[in-house]
Each structure stands twice: as C-alpha cells, then as structure tokens.
Amino acid sequence: MADPTTATPASGKPGHRRRRVRDLRAMPGFTTTAWITIVTLYLPILVLVAFSFNENRSVVLWTGFSLDWYAKALENDGIRNAAWVSVKVALFATVISTIVATMAALATTRTKKFAGQGLVFGIINQPLMIPEIVTAIATLSLFALVKKITGLSGIGYLMLAHAAFCIPFAYMPIRARLETMTLTLEQAAADLYAPPLKVFTLVTLPLLGPGIVAGAMLAFVVSLDDVIITLMIAGPGETTLPIYILGAIRRGITPEINAVSTILVAVSVLLVILLFVVQRRMQR
Amino acid sequence: MTGTEIAKERKAAVSVRALSKTFGQGDYAVTALDSVELDILENEFFTLLGPSGCGKTTLLRLIAGFELPTEGSISLQGEGITDKPPHRRPVNTVFQSYALFPHMTVAENIGFGLRMLGKPTAEIKQTTERMLALVQLEAMAGRRTDQLSGGQQQRVALARALAPAPKVLLLDEPLAALDLKLRKNMQLELKSLQAETGITFVFVTHDQEEALTMSDRIAVMKSGKILQIGTPRDIYDRPTHRFVADFIGDINILEGTVERTDGYLATVRLRDGSMVSAHLGTASARSGNVSVAIRPENVRLAGAGETPTLTGVVENIVYFGAATNLHLRLGTGEEIVIRNPGAVDEGKYQPGATIGAIMQPDLIRVLE
Numbered sequence: 001m002a003d004p005t006t007a008t009p010a011s012g013k014p015g016h017r018r019r020r021v022r023d024l025r026a027m028p029g030f031t032t033t034a035w036i037t038i039v040t041l042y043l044p045i046l047v048l049v050a051f052s053f054n055e056n057r058s059v060v061l062w063t064g065f066s067l068d069w070y071a072k073a074l075e076n077d078g079i080r081n082a083a084w085v086s087v088k089v090a091l092f093a094t095v096i097s098t099i100v101a102t103m104a105a106l107a108t109t110r111t112k113k114f115a116g117q118g119l120v121f122g123i124i125n126q127p128l129m130i131p132e133i134v135t136a137i138a139t140l141s142l143f144a145l146v147k148k149i150t151g152l153s154g155i156g157y158l159m160l161a162h163a164a165f166c167i168p169f170a171y172m173p174i175r176a177r178l179e180t181m182t183l184t185l186e187q188a189a190a191d192l193y194a195p196p197l198k199v200f201t202l203v204t205l206p207l208l209g210p211g212i213v214a215g216a217m218l219a220f221v222v223s224l225d226d227v228i229i230t231l232m233i234a235g236p237g238e239t240t241l242p243i244y245i246l247g248a249i250r251r252g253i254t255p256e257i258n259a260v261s262t263i264l265v266a267v268s269v270l271l272v273i274l275l276f277v278v279q280r281r282m283q284r
Numbered sequence: 285m286t287g288t289e290i291a292k293e294r295k296a297a298v299s300v301r302a303l304s305k306t307f308g309q310g311d312y313a314v315t316a317l318d319s320v321e322l323d324i325l326e327n328e329f330f331t332l333l334g335p336s337g338c339g340k341t342t343l344l345r346l347i348a349g350f351e352l353p354t355e356g357s358i359s360l361q362g363e364g365i366t367d368k369p370p371h372r373r374p375v376n377t378v379f380q381s382y383a384l385f386p387h388m389t390v391a392e393n394i395g396f397g398l399r400m401l402g403k404p405t406a407e408i409k410q411t412t413e414r415m416l417a418l419v420q421l422e423a424m425a426g427r428r429t430d431q432l433s434g435g436q437q438q439r440v441a442l443a444r445a446l447a448p449a450p451k452v453l454l455l456d457e458p459l460a461a462l463d464l465k466l467r468k469n470m471q472l473e474l475k476s477l478q479a480e481t482g483i484t485f486v487f488v489t490h491d492q493e494e495a496l497t498m499s500d501r502i503a504v505m506k507s508g509k510i511l512q513i514g515t516p517r518d519i520y521d522r523p524t525h526r527f528v529a530d531f532i533g534d535i536n537i538l539e540g541t542v543e544r545t546d547g548y549l550a551t552v553r554l555r556d557g558s559m560v561s562a563h564l565g566t567a568s569a570r571s572g573n574v575s576v577a578i579r580p581e582n583v584r585l586a587g588a589g590e591t592p593t594l595t596g597v598v599e600n601i602v603y604f605g606a607a608t609n610l611h612l613r614l615g616t617g618e619e620i621v622i623r624n625p626g627a628v629d630e631g632k633y634q635p636g637a638t639i640g641a642i643m644q645p646d647l648i649r650v651l652e
Contacts, residue, residue: 187350188383190370192397193448199371206387 045265052258059253069255070263079260081237082244089155089230089240090223093162094170098216100163101170102208109178110204125168135165136232143233153235161233162223169222170215177211210279217275221268295361297452297484298324298347303356305342305508316342318508319356324452324486325501326361329478331487333495334505335531340488343505344454347486349373360451371400375452376445380460382437384429390440391416391425397448415443418477435466442477452484459494471497492532496520504528511652520579524566525652529577536578536620537651542571550650552576555616558593562648575651580609580623582647585639592640594620599635603627612641 024030055064073079104124108117127135143157181204189203190196205212227242234243241264248257300322307314317339324330332340345351347358349370357366365373376397384393394415398408416422419439429437438458445453455474459467475498478485489495495502496516503513504527511525512518523529526537540552540560548564552574562576586592596612599619610622610633622641633639 182381182383184379184381184383185385187348187370188377188379188385189396189400191348191350191375191377192444193371193400194396195371195400196369198400203385 048258049262049265052255052262054255054258057254059255059258069259073256073259073263076256078239078244079241082239082241085155085238086224086240086242089159089162090220092159093166093223094216094220096159096163097166097170097219098174098212101167101174101215101219102212104167104171105175105178105211106204109175110183124171127165128168132165132228136229139164139229140232155235155238157235158230158233158238161229162226165226165229166219166223170219173214173218174208174211177208177214181207213278214275217271221271224264224267295326296323297326297328297361298322298486299359299362300324300343300347301357301359303343303346303358304354305339305346305351306354315508317346317353320508320510322503322510322513324484327482327484329475329485329487329498329500331489331495331499331502332505333489333492333502333531335490337507338505339508340490340505341456342508344377344456344486344488347452348375348377348454374450375454376448376450377454377456378441378445378458380457382441382458384437384440384444386428386430388429389425390421390427390429390432393429393440394444394447396444401448411447415447418446418480419443434462435470438462438470442474446477446481446483449481450483452486453478455485455487457488457490459489467494474498496532504531506531521647522563522565522649523577523651524649526575526577529649529651534580534621534623536580536583537575538577538618538620539573540576541573542650545571550574552648552650554594555618556594556614560593560643560648561645562650563646564650566652576648577651578643578648580621581607581625582644583620583622583641584644585610585622585624585628585633586642590640590642593643594641595638596620596641598633598637598639601628601630601633601635610639612639 051059051062052069053065053067054062055066055068056062101124104120108120108124139161143161147153147157185207186199186203189199194202224240225242226240227246230240230243231246234240239247241260245257245260248254300320303317303320303322304315305317307316320339320343322343332343334340342351346353349365349368349372353366357364359365360374385396388396391412395408395412398411403411412425413422416425419442421436421439421443424432424436424440429440432440438461441458458474459470462470471494474485474487487495487498496519499516501513501515502519503510504519504525505511506527512523512528514522519528519532523532523535529535529537538554540554543551543553543559545551545564549561550564551559552562553559554576560576594612594614596614598610599613600609600611602609602611607626608624608628610624610628612620612622614620620641
C-alpha cells in the first residue's frame with residue numbers, strides 16, 4: 001500500500017475510482033516537460049537575483065556575496081523618485097480601475113439582459129486585443145490635443161492612462177467571481193427585508209470581496225509593470241521604475257539594476273501570496 | 285371536514301386572482317402560469333404539488349416577489365402586494381438550496397431579517413436564541429454555515445425564515461436535498477413546527493407522498509394550471525382528473541360509456557360489457573366515453589359464490605410484505621391491479637389463472 005491513492009475509501013463508483021488512481025507522474029514525458037517549463041520560467045529570474053548579491057560590478061562573473069548594490073540602489077535618488085512615481089500612479093490607477101471594473105461587472109451580470117451586452121463585454125476588453133503600442137500612440141495624440149486646448153499638464157495624464165488600461169485586468173476576476181455567485185443569496189436577503197442598497201452592502205459586496213481584491217492586485221501589478229504607454233505619456237519628472245531601469249540599461253547592466261529588479265520581483269511575489277491568503281480566507 | 289368547510293371558517297392568508305406568468309417573448313414565450321385562482325387560508329399547511337415545470341415554483345416566486353406576474357393579482361390578508369418588491373412583503377422563503385449567507389455565522393444568518401426590520405439588538409438576540417432552540421441548534425450559534433451538515437443547514441434556513449415571524453412562510457422543495465431518513469424526520473418536524481407557530485406554510489414539492497403526509501390542503505398543478513384543490517383525502521380518494529389520479533398513488537383506469545346518470549352517480553358500461561356505478565364528482569362528461577378510476581386497495585378478490593365485477597388472467601403476483609399486488613389482464617387488453625392485504629394463497633392464485641375481481645362500488649370515480 002505504498003501508493004496513497006489506492007488507500008482511499010471506495011466512495012465513488014468503481015469506474016470513477018479507476019480513473020482517479022491514474023498518476024500524473026506516471027505519464028510519459030511528464031517530468032521532463034515539467035522541468036523544462038520550470039527552468040525556462042524561473043532560471044532567468046534566479047540568475048538576476050543571484051547577481052544582485054554579487055560583490056563585483058559584473059553581472060556574469062561571480063566573485064562573492066555582498067549587499068552593497070542594494071544599499072546603493074536605495075540611496076540612489078533617481079531610483080527612489082522613480083519608485084515613488086510608480087507607486088503613486090499604480091495606486092491611483094488601481095483605485096479608479098477597480099471601481100469602474102466593479103460597476104461594469106455588476107452591470108453586465110446583475111441586470112436584465114440588454115441589447116448589445118456582448119458588445120459592452122467586447123468594448124471593456126478591447127485594450128487586451130489592440131497592440132499596446134497603438135493604444136500608446138492613440139493616447140499620446142489625444143492627450144496632446146487636450147493639453148493644447150486646456151493648457152493643463154502634470155502627472156494626471158499618466159495616472160488616467162494607467163487607470164484606463166488597468167480596467168480590463170480588474171474587470172476579469174470581478175466578473176468571474178460574480179458569475180459564480182448565484183442570485184439566490186441576494187434574493188434571500190431581499191426576502192428578509194433588506195432594501196436594494198443593504199442587499200448590495202451586506203451580501204453582494206462582501207461576497208464579491210475576493211474578486212475585487214484579486215482585480216485590484218492585478219491592476220496594481222499591471223500598472224507597476226507598464227513600459228510602452230508610460231514611455232509615451234510620461235513627462236519630465238514622471239519617470240517610473242520600469243522606465244528608469246530601461247534608461248539605466250542603456251548605460252550597461254549593473255548589479256544595481258539587478259537589485260532594483262529583485263525588489264520588484266519580491267513585491268510582486270508578496271502581492272500574489274497576499275492575494276492567495278485573502279482569497280483562501282474569504283472563500284471559507 | 286372537507287376542503288370547502290375549512291374555507292368557510294377561515295380567512296384567506298394569500299389570495300391569487302387570474303394570475304398568469306409568461307417567460308420570454310413572441311415565438312419563444314413560455315406560459316409558466318395560466319390564470320391561476322387560489323385561496324390559501326390562515327394557519328394552513330398548503331402544498332403546491334406537481335411534476336417539474338408545472339409552475340409550482342413560479343407561483344411561489346410570484347408570491348415572494350422574485351418575479352412579477354404578466355397578469356393577475358396577489359393579495360396578502362386582503363392587502364394587494366402584486367407590485368411590491370420582495371423586501372416589502374411580510375413573507376419569508378426557505379430556498380431549495382438554503383441560500384445561507386456564507387460570510388455570516390449561524391446566529392447572524394438567523395438574525396438577519398430582524399436586523400433589516402430595525403429591531404433592537406436585545407430583541408434580535410432573544411429571538412435568535414429562541415429560534416436556535418426551536419430547531420435544536422443552540423450549540424451551533426457561532427459556527428459558519430459551511431461547517432454544518434445538510435440537515436443542519438436546512439434547519440438554519442428554516443429558523444432564519446421563521447425568525448421575523450412572517451405572515452406566510454414559503455418553502456421551495458426544502459427537503460429535496462436530504463436523504464430519505466432525514467427527510468422523513470424533517471417532514472414531521474416541519475408539520476409540528478407549523479402547528480406550533482401558527483404561521484401559514486406554502487410548501488412546494490413534487491413528492492406526492494410528502495404532500496399527503498404534511499398538508500392540510502393540496503393543489504395539484506400541471507402545465508401552469510391548478511387541476512384540483514383539496515385535502516389529502518379529497519385528492520387521494522376523490523381525484524377529479526386523470527392526471528391527478530395518476531400522479532398520486534397507484535390507480536386503475538378503465539374506459540367505458542355512460543349509460544345513464546342519477547344525481548351524482550353514473551352507470552358506466554365498461555369495455556368488457558360489465559356495468560359499474562361511479563361517482564361523477566365534478567366531472568363534466570356526463571355522457572359518452574369516459575374514464576373511471578379505482579385504487580388497487582379498493583379492488584378485492586372475488587370469494588367463492590360471489591359475482592365478480594371483472595374477470596381476468598393473472599399476469600404477475602408481487603408480494604411486498606404488508607400487501608400483495610395481483611396484476612390482472614382483462615379480456616379487453618386493459619390491465620388492473622388488485623392490492624390484497626397480506627399474502628395470497630399461492631396454490632390458488634398463480635400467473636395464468638383466471639380469477640374474478642370485485643370493485644368497491646362507492647369508490648369508483650369518473651375522471652375529467
């Protein structure tokens with residue numbers, strides 16, 4: 001009885017049981033495929049992280065361990081400013097896009113079917129289909145026009161552009177969550193004398209929570225990560241972290257860049273873990 | 285007491301007038317309810333019984349306010365509620381899926397309705413405790429609902445719907461998801477709960493046995509229409525429609541021709557030539573070809589020297605403890621079943637034997 005799967009009680013029908021017993025690891029080529037995938041995905045990141053701790057200036061020649069590059073990166077005003085701009089823009093974009101996405105998701109799942117509902121779905125997801133460079137140039141020319149007419153300038157343009165392209169990313173998990181939630185719970189609340197607003201705040205919103213959190217985090221990461229649109233829109237003093245890194249690379253890769261990138265990776269991983277924990281807790 | 289006698293004594297809790305509901309439009313329109321008239325009385329355990337798709341759940345959802353009728357009106361204790369949203373109707377629902385709020389504890393679920401009605405915290409607490417005691421879940425107050433068994437969830441759903449003391453409690457197949465033994469227990473529990481609280485229960489089910497066990501009155505529905513309303517005995521002993529007779533319990537249906545009528549009795553010539561007298565009930569067919577029905581337990585084996593109503597060949601003998609069913613093939617090709625209490629003499633009654641059957645004359649009904 002070495003195989004734990006054969007020891008499970010005979011709960012299902014015999015036919016089902018046999019199928020369940022088949023071990024994924026026993027399939028030909030599974031282990032090889034899995035290793036190739038893991039190596040392709042994570043080896044580059046591993047190399048990046050490793051050389052961020054290099055004592056030497058080289059990113060190909062390991063000489064010894066040090067945290068110097070992290071200290072340097074954190075002292076670098078350019079990096080600190082860029083990080084601050086990134087966080088500001090990402091936070092604004094996250095809040096706006098999550099609110100809009102939540103409303104859109106509610107409108108496309110919690111109302112009577114209306115004419116053109118499929119079209120609305122397409123319109124919301126359009127930014128995912130159009131090449132980003134096209135969106136970037138389109139946004140640039142629109143903003144140039146607006147700037148000329150209003151005379152306004154500032155970081156607001158960048159924030160708005162980010163908020164716009166984050167909407168579909170926030171929309172997807174929220175909509176997915178709403179679709180798995182049956183209307184019965186909301187009907188039960190209404191049946192128990194909850195007026196529509198209370199149904200929303202006491203039942204729909206709490207249950208939608210994991211979806212909204214997932215959408216917000218996805219929006220945050222996508223905004224933090226953006227290069228193409230930011231490159232077009234960002235004015236002077238609006239350099240985000242990815243743009244800074246891009247600029248620094250032109251002068252050659254240093255372990256300092258590796259250190260900044262490692263911090264970015266760490267933030268993303270932390271967010272994903274947080275998301276996982278939140279979802280687990282809320283689903284219980 | 286018959287259904288009509290009860291109706292005269294009590295007031296209506298729910299009155300439904302010319303209620304119709306159509307889903308979809310044009311060629312795709314489906315009529316779920318077709319001009320339904322119904323009075324559900326105060327303090328009554330009323331059951332809507334019928335196969336799936338007969339409109340029973342639609343009727344319940346219209347009373348709850350989850351759907352709006354295409355035509356007709358609904359009133360609650362004389363007050364029109366046809367266009368009111370669900371949260372303004374003093375009725376509560378026990379959902380088939382229970383629909384317990386997963387992000388709230390058992391106690392919070394039960395107190396939800398009272399909280400929405402703006403009751404003081406002390407009262408909510410007190411009522412919640414009383415409800416928990418009523419459904420014997422005191423120990424579970426702080427649990428999350430997904431930590432409960434199916435039967436326990438069912439009782440929480442019941443307590444939650446009863447807590448605000450609704451004028452009418454609507455139950456949408458609440459026992460369907462429970463296993464047989466638990467279902468039997470809950471049937472009795474529900475019945476006694478209804479008697480205890482004095483609240484009008486409107487119960488939807490497709491299980492005829494459940495309906496007969498629990499109800500004061502039953503409405504049998506088919507294709508969006510109510511065919512018959514009556515006490516369980518009315519429905520079982522005096523079915524008016526072939527569908528009702530067939531849907532509830534076992535029944536023998538034979539074809540015949542009305543020879544003459546005398547008040548509520550008709551003399552019917554069956555296809556094999558034998559004459560029986562049958563109750564007309566509300567049947568509109570008073571001449572020509574009719575169907576007559578009799579329950580298997582009201583047909584008995586003809587004893588020695590008795591003149592049988594019908595004669596046939598035994599096809600099958602099915603013994604199941606308390607009774608034995610004898611399947612008889614008549615000369616006309618029709619089949620009838622005789623339910624004989626206990627076992628039969630195996631030497632005398634065997635497949636292939638020709639035997640006589642006697643139908644209790646006062647228990648034969650003419651069907652619609």
